Amino acid sequence: GEDVEQSLFLSVREGDSSVINCTYTDSSSTYLYWYKQEPGAGLQLLTYIFSNMDMKQDQRLTVLLNKKDKHLSLRIADTQTGDSAIYFCAEITGQAGTALIFGKGTTLSVSS
Amino acid sequence: GAVVSQHPSRVICKSGTSVKIECRSLDFQATTMFWYRQFPKQSLMLMATSNEGSKATYEQGVEKDKFLINHASLTLSTLTVTSAHPEDSSFYICSAPGQGVGQETQYFGPGTRLLVL
Numbered sequence: 001g002e003d004v005e006q007s008l009f010l011s012v013r014e015g016d017s018s019v020i021n022c023t024y025t026d027s028s029s030t031y032l033y034w035y036k037q038e039p040g041a042g043l044q045l046l047t048y049i050f051s052n053m054d055m056k057q058d059q060r061l062t063v064l065l066n067k068k069d070k071h072l073s074l075r076i077a078d079t080q081t082g083d084s085a086i087y088f089c090a091e092i093t094g095q096a097g098t099a100l101i102f103g104k105g106t107t108l109s110v111s112s
Numbered sequence: 113g114a115v116v117s118q119h120p121s122r123v124i125c126k127s128g129t130s131v132k133i134e135c136r137s138l139d140f141q142a143t144t145m146f147w148y149r150q151f152p153k154q155s156l157m158l159m160a161t162s163n164e165g166s167k168a169t170y171e172q173g174v175e176k177d178k179f180l181i182n183h184a185s186l187t188l189s190t191l192t193v194t195s196a197h198p199e200d201s202s203f204y205i206c207s208a209p210g211q212g213v214g215q216e217t218q219y220f221g222p223g224t225r226l227l228v229l
Contacts, residue, residue, distance in 0.1 A: 033218070040225075042220050043156075043216065045219040099158045099207075100207070100218055104154065
């Protein structure tokens with residue numbers, strides 16, 4: 001079956017790097033996503049990666065994909081207090097345009 | 113980028129009443145939209161897939177007679193929670209995939225917070 005797992009909490013100091021990890025079980029995942037959700041708000045797409053890639057960088061964000069281990073990570077460089085939020089890992093296992101399967105979310109707390 | 117809106121953003125209703133939530137794609141067409149539900153401090157769970165011009169597809173355990181979905185046009189899907197009960201209180205979020213080569217991008221609405229008293 002399909003399952004996406006994340007650690008529930010991460011606490012870092014401002015200026016440090018944050019690494020949020022995610023594992024998934026379905027080897028047929030085609031796209032993997034990272035979304036950010038601030039309290040009481042909807043989802044903001046941060047970035048996504050196609051399954052035939054192993055890395056994608058976008059400004060402070062770096063996504064690493066280890067397809068063999070079914071492991072996805074999101075690294076946030078120079079973490080700021082405004083980065084405090086819940087981060088969801090999600091996947092699509094079918095063709096593009098199908099529904100996402102979400103992990104339970106990682107709460108990132110950034111202290112100054 | 114593409115925008116998806118939801119209305120209302122927040123609604124409080126009495127137990128037994130029905131509530132309609134709208135999901136609109138503002139600058140693109142969406143033949144498919146997805147409805148998710150998120151309970152406090154939990155993940156998003158897919159409820160149903162809304163298909164323009166045909167019946168919605170519901171996930172296992174979601175009652176189609178309770179959560180009525182109508183995809184009346186290429187830019188609008190509605191979710192009606194019928195005979196709402198306190199256990200239906202949740203955060204309801206819709207999404208729509210982009211068009212053409214952008215289908216891998218899913219655009220989410222801002223969500224509707226429903227509180228049933």
